[in-house]
Amino acid sequence: MPKGSALLRGISIIVAVTVASFLVSSTAVFGINEQPKVTPEVRADIIDIDSMKVFGKLERPSVSYLHQRHTEALEKKNKDCSVCHLSEKDPQSEKERMSTRFMRLKDTTRQEVMDIYHNNCIACHNDTKAAKEKSGPVECGECHQQQATVVSSWQPIGMDKSLHYRHSKAMDKKCEKCHHVYNEKTKKLYYAKDQEGTCRYCHRSKTEENRISLRQAAHGACVECHRERTAKNETAGPFNCEGCHEASQQKLIEIVKDVPRMQLNQPDIIFVKTSAADKEKINPLALMNLVPFNHKAHEQYNDSCRVCHHANLTGCEQCHSIQGNEDGGGVTLEQAMHRPNIDQSCIGCHESQQAQPACVGCHISFEKKQPEGTASCANCHAVPKSEIIGVVGKDDEKMMAARALGQRDAVARTYSDADLPETVVIKALSNKYEPVKLPHRKIVTTMVDKIKSNQLANFFHPENGTVCQGCHHNSPASKTPPKCISCHSKPFNAKDPFKPGLIAAYHRQCMECHKAMGIAKPVATDCTACHQKKS
Amino acid sequence: MSISRRKFLGWLGAAGLGATVGQKAARAASNKHFDGYPESNGVLFDNTRCIGCRKCEEGCNKVNELPEPDRPFSDLSQLDTKRRTTAKAYTVVNRYDDTGGGKGPLYLKIQCNHCLEPACASVCFVSAFKKTATGAVTYDASVCVGCRYCMIACPFEIPAYQYDNAFSPKVMKCTMCFPRISKGLLPGCVEACPTEALTYGKRGDLLRIGRERIRKFPDRYVDHIYGENEMGGTSWLYLSQVPFKEVGLREDLGVTPAPALTSGALSVVPMVVGLWPVLLGGVYAINKRKEKIEQQEKAQAVAAAVEATEAEAKAKMKEALEFQEKQKEKAIAKAVSQALEEAAKAAEEKVSETPAEDADKKSSKEDS
Numbered sequence: 080m081p082k083g084s085a086l087l088r089g090i091s092i093i094v095a096v097t098v099a100s101f102l103v104s105s106t107a108v109f110g111i112n113e114q115p116k117v118t119p120e121v122r123a124d125i126i127d128i129d130s131m132k133v134f135g136k137l138e139r140p141s142v143s144y145l146h147q148r149h150t151e152a153l154e155k156k157n158k159d160c161s162v163c164h165l166s167e168k169d170p171q172s173e174k175e176r177m178s179t180r181f182m183r184l185k186d187t188t189r190q191e192v193m194d195i196y197h198n199n200c201i202a203c204h205n206d207t208k209a210a211k212e213k214s215g216p217v218e219c220g221e222c223h224q225q226q227a228t229v230v231s232s233w234q235p236i237g238m239d240k241s242l243h244y245r246h247s248k249a250m251d252k253k254c255e256k257c258h259h260v261y262n263e264k265t266k267k268l269y270y271a272k273d274q275e276g277t278c279r280y281c282h283r284s285k286t287e288e289n290r291i292s293l294r295q296a297a298h299g300a301c302v303e304c305h306r307e308r309t310a311k312n313e314t315a316g317p318f319n320c321e322g323c324h325e326a327s328q329q330k331l332i333e334i335v336k337d338v339p340r341m342q343l344n345q346p347d348i349i350f351v352k353t354s355a356a357d358k359e360k361i362n363p364l365a366l367m368n369l370v371p372f373n374h375k376a377h378e379q380y381n382d383s384c385r386v387c388h389h390a391n392l393t394g395c396e397q398c399h400s401i402q403g404n405e406d407g408g409g410v411t412l413e414q415a416m417h418r419p420n421i422d423q424s425c426i427g428c429h430e431s432q433q434a435q436p437a438c439v440g441c442h443i444s445f446e447k448k449q450p451e452g453t454a455s456c457a458n459c460h461a462v463p464k465s466e467i468i469g470v471v472g473k474d475d476e477k478m479m480a481a482r483a484l485g486q487r488d489a490v491a492r493t494y495s496d497a498d499l500p501e502t503v504v505i506k507a508l509s510n511k512y513e514p515v516k517l518p519h520r521k522i523v524t525t526m527v528d529k530i531k532s533n534q535l536a537n538f539f540h541p542e543n544g545t546v547c548q549g550c551h552h553n554s555p556a557s558k559t560p561p562k563c564i565s566c567h568s569k570p571f572n573a574k575d576p577f578k579p580g581l582i583a584a585y586h587r588q589c590m591e592c593h594k595a596m597g598i599a600k601p602v603a604t605d606c607t608a609c610h611q612k613k614s
Numbered sequence: 615m616s617i618s619r620r621k622f623l624g625w626l627g628a629a630g631l632g633a634t635v636g637q638k639a640a641r642a643a644s645n646k647h648f649d650g651y652p653e654s655n656g657v658l659f660d661n662t663r664c665i666g667c668r669k670c671e672e673g674c675n676k677v678n679e680l681p682e683p684d685r686p687f688s689d690l691s692q693l694d695t696k697r698r699t700t701a702k703a704y705t706v707v708n709r710y711d712d713t714g715g716g717k718g719p720l721y722l723k724i725q726c727n728h729c730l731e732p733a734c735a736s737v738c739f740v741s742a743f744k745k746t747a748t749g750a751v752t753y754d755a756s757v758c759v760g761c762r763y764c765m766i767a768c769p770f771e772i773p774a775y776q777y778d779n780a781f782s783p784k785v786m787k788c789t790m791c792f793p794r795i796s797k798g799l800l801p802g803c804v805e806a807c808p809t810e811a812l813t814y815g816k817r818g819d820l821l822r823i824g825r826e827r828i829r830k831f832p833d834r835y836v837d838h839i840y841g842e843n844e845m846g847g848t849s850w851l852y853l854s855q856v857p858f859k860e861v862g863l864r865e866d867l868g869v870t871p872a873p874a875l876t877s878g879a880l881s882v883v884p885m886v887v888g889l890w891p892v893l894l895g896g897v898y899a900i901n902k903r904k905e906k907i908e909q910q911e912k913a914q915a916v917a918a919a920v921e922a923t924e925a926e927a928k929a930k931m932k933e934a935l936e937f938q939e940k941q942k943e944k945a946i947a948k949a950v951s952q953a954l955e956e957a958a959k960a961a962e963e964k965v966s967e968t969p970a971e972d973a974d975k976k977s978s979k980e981d982s
Contacts, residue, residue, distance in 0.1 A: 446830040446831065447831075447833075570800070570805070571800070571804075571810060571813075571814075573800075573814055573815045573816075576813060576815040576816075576819050576820070576823055577823060577826070579810045580810060582808055582810075583807070583808065583809050583810030586808045586809045587663065587809050587810070590665060590809065594718070603665040603667070604665055604666060604667040604690060606667075
């Protein structure tokens with residue numbers, strides 16, 4: 080028996096030592112990855128070559144190809160794009176057009192496309208290496224890497240008003256240089272005057288029948304033109320990747336402040352309308368009052384037309400009918416105008432403006448919802464439809480809309496200084512601190528000053544007391560609004576849990592507004608910054 | 615009686631069968647969800663309102679008469695380190711940087727969550743912890759034996775132990791200010807909060823408040839009230855601007871109350887205590903009886919064998935005796951006949967001398 084236990088002890092010691100040494104030597108047991116952390120390079124010119132996808136599942140990981148590194152290398156050797164890209168005559172424009180594909184015009188067969196990449200890439204890399212220059216990889220795994228070593232900083236870019244103006248000026252207002260439409264019958268592109276629109280109305284994210292993807296279209300048109308003009312020593316935009324797609328480079332793009340209006344026969348001031356089809360179906364008298372809309376002013380507020388005109392440049396009512404239909408994606412006219420949290424609708428866009436520093440202080444504590452009650456509807460739905468029943472001509476309608484808008488006097492307003500208490504003394508915590516002197520008038524006048532130049536704000540703060548409702552909430556606008564203590568009990572009452580107690584009401588009203596507006600001082604946790612210590 | 619290998623395995627099998635049967639029954643029996651005491655209280659913490667002032671810590675310290683901390687509560691640099699509850703602090707606030715989406719840090723106050731079905735109470739074999747109808751999970755130091763199972767059981771790692779108290783150490787944790795709420799007062803931390811980041815009330819009301827805030831400000835909150843279902847539900851509830859795990863709350867706990875996780879196994883205990891003696895006793899009795907019968911049979915067999923042997927021996931003896939007797943008789947007869955022959959011979963010889971006389975003598979003898 081003693082022999083046996085000695086043997087057991089010996090074995091257990093050996094096992095323990097083995098396990099311990101294994102644990103120490105193999106950090107993988109603890110899930111520790113000992114590989115040194117490589118911070119991947121950040122670039123805007125990464126092209127993910129997964130061209131073989133069209134032939135089925137990829138056998139190897141796709142290749143992260145750095146386009147600009149190659150163009151720069153070629154430039155040094157005085158070589159151009161044709162080293163890698165073939166050109167063909169465009170059947171529509173009858174111009175030589177460079178294909179964005181590598182060394183081919185079409186994706187023919189799996190083997191052929193694969194060979195094009197392998198033979199040409201590897202051959203060039205080998206040649207460069209033979210010439211004792213810095214070259215690229217030739218082994219399979221060096222290109223087909225499982226883990227990315229570069230991270231993309233690619234940013235999308237669009238044509239805004241300023242950029243469009245600079246282009247049209249450079250092109251001598253020859254719109255046809257870029258804009259075209261497709262003729263279904265002749266299967267050719269042609270220029271149609273006054274039918275210009277954003278590229279993405281036709282060129283979507285993926286290539287469809289008869290139309291190439293936005294990516295292909297933009298690179299074909301923009302890059303080609305920039306390259307040609309540069310070759311001719313004319314002023315031109317960038318044609319390397321970074322130039323358009325790197326955030327820091329985008330900031331360098333010149334912005335023209337006062338862009339003249341684009342001329343596309345768009346109205347100045349109109350009534351928001353229902354479609355002709357809807358008018359036939361529905362008695363016009365059963366509709367809402369009319370909304371006069373300042374189209375011209377809204378052009379100035381936005382960077383491009385497609386902020387609102389998301390699918391085409393026609394009026395909203397052309398797709399969005401009162402009942403909703405397929406053309407409008409089932410979105411009714413009412414929803415198209417009132418949907419929250421979306422940039423294309425009136426309310427959605429107006430609401431997003433509340434995030435501006437001057438507005439957010441008050442609006443952060445208000446629920447985002449369509450205001451109820453006829454009074455708020457009448458803000459926009461201002462003109463009774465009976466007034467335009469007899470009006471026939473379009474111009475008369477426009478004049479009426481303009482007159483309705485002209486009657487609005489949107490100016491920043493509040494009560495006169497005499498009616499605004501200069502300071503409000505709060506004694507709620509007078510057992511611990513000296514009373515707080517709230518600079519009431521200063522707060523009100525500062526807030527009004529900040530929104531003074533904002534037409535939207537002025538329009539939607541129509542009464543003298545509207546601004547006051549930022550703090551004196553949940554009560555009608557009035558020269559003598561209720562005080563905090565009128566509603567908030569002291570202390571917090573668990574029987575009325577939806578309403579904060581007085582102390583929390585004060586603190587939250589001040590602190591949340593300050594935080595939202597980015598007012599750093601006084602710091603929320605510094606009690607004595609507001610509450611003087613009791614002497 | 616010595617235990618043989620076969621018997622031991624037999625018992626083990628019986629025990630295993632018993633345990634599985636028992637567990638099934640236990641699960642079926644515990645298939646109900648406890649939604650907490652009706653009208654029980656709780657606290658809703660909203661981290662979009664918390665400013666990280668530590669007033670709650672101070673309030674807690676004061677009303678619970680806990681020892682003065684090393685650094686004053688106004689020292690907000692304390693928030694630079696992540697802390698846990700201790701025997702001297704029932705609640706602590708931690709700061710989580712880089713969470714507020716560039717709008718400053720977020721804070722999380724931790725304390726006992728007052729589970730609807732507390733793990734600490736379920737493991738405590740002296741019932742020192744109790745889920746009271748007020749919602750508070752209370753602790754009775756007078757019965758505590760200091761096993762600290764509660765500290766291991768708590769999924770939120772809340773109960774702390776007075777390691778520096780050599781003679782009467784206690785487990786320390788937030789009691790939701792049980793003495794205060796019983797009197798209708800607010801818990802210390804809730805009363806101290808300047809922004810009502812903490813709201814005290816009926817748990818049902820708090821859930822409604824939480825849902826209402828999420829409905830009103832969908833952009834401000836994660837669409838979930840932490841503690842509504844976590845670990846079967848807790849009385850302390852949380853609203854957050856960012857996913858809860860980013861502010862240090864465990865998201866891997868599931869919705870099963872801790873006691874339910876062990877009820878299957880633990881429900882076997884009474885079965886083991888009650889049923890096993892009967893079962894094992896039965897097994898023992900059966901074995902015992904088997905042995906007894908065996909012995910009886912053996913004895914019988916032996917007796918029978920002995921009897922049979924004895925009878926055989928007797929028969930043999932009898933036979934032997936009879937044989938002997940026969941031999942004896944035979945010998946006697948032989949001896950007699952021999953003697954007679956000799957006598958006849960002698961008489962013949964005499965007859966030869968006096969043959970007639972002898973012959974007569976002999977014949978007369980024979981006739982007689």
